[in-house]
Amino acid sequence: MHDNPFRPGFGISPPMLAGRDALLDEWREVFALGAWSPYRAALVTGMRGVGKTVLLNAVEDEARARGWTVLHGTLHAGLVDTLERDRLPALLQETDPEAFTREVTGLTVSQVGGVTTAVAQRYEREPRLESMLTRLVELAEARGAGVLVSLDEVAKESLEALRRIAIAVQHLLREDRRIAVVAAGVPASIAAALDADGLTFFRRAQQVRLDTLTLAESRAAIAEPVRSRGRSIGEAALEQAARASRGYPYLVQSIGARAWEHAPEAHEITTDAVRHAVEVAFAAMGESVIVPALRGLSARDRDYLIAMAEDDGPASTTAVAERMGVSAGNAGKQRLRLLDGGIVLAPERGLVDFAIPLMREHLRAHPHDGQLGLPTAARETFRD
């Protein structure tokens, strides 16, 4: 009866997607008219937990609501293969079974196995991704719609897959076909994609930098789901929960979920429930967000963060370099890498601050967490 509406986690759409309506309007325009809009090709970037994946989900929903076909993929080295073998044939069949059947007649289907294989073979000698995508666009256009290609988790390791997909999409965009593309990744990965050969097309794409939520948006993201499920939350409790989230969407859900389940039978969520929820949500941040974010960093990057953590607020870049015992120029390299990684931000010239809530506190309490994954002395004893 009191099903928890909140969705702490990654990639799971929240009960209320706060603060993204104006952005979604841009995409609604793309799908409604098929008129040219810069959002036809867009790159979404932001730190871990800010809501990139759920924004993509919402964009995909908008596309489907307008009858568009959605080709979604999470980037990995084998993505092109997966698209050619499974996703595209399945979508082609779904979109227009008749056209699909016509396409494969003339082939001895029984010899080559399943229909999927037949389609794969049919496109064997041409770049299959291009021809299948073109066909999908043709079918969508015939219905007065188009195709959205949605790519999540752009990463340095999978730029080749991204490049191959980008070529196919770019080709269709140039011909002014009804196709749109949106790709998401953390700032460092998007920066790498923008630098890579063969991906110059993305440099002209619309850049969407996702920010944390405002206080009012955080309040709405917590209050609205509570009220729509028939419970209430007092003003003081709501304020306390929203402020504690610092607008970080992951924390909004995490605090909301725990406040909801503190006394699930009570009608009202009290300040007491929120106090408890914040404590539990904060404690969980380390494992769910901070440690994973630290894991990809070098020892030097971590040193930079530990030096920053000595300050209670934004740190001066000069002071950080001094604490590290290196020149300002040397520390500048770490600073840039951390900025690109979405780990720190520069609130103003000469200052750096943590981008992810509670990272400062976490590093003070566990300065060695960034080293997880390196062999420890204890693990060494298991070697034979």
Ligand SMILES: Nc1ncnc2c1ncn2[C@@H]1O[C@H](COP(=O)(O)OP(=O)(O)O)[C@@H](O)[C@H]1O
């Ligand atoms: N605009 C938003 N309003 C409320 N909750 C959100 C919003 N955006 C994201 N969330 C929540 O934050 C968490 C992280 O979102 P996710 O899209 O997985 O982040 P990312 O892909 O950027 O790492 C999820 O629990 C999600 O439900």
Ligand SMILES: [Mg+2]
């Ligand atoms: Mg994500």
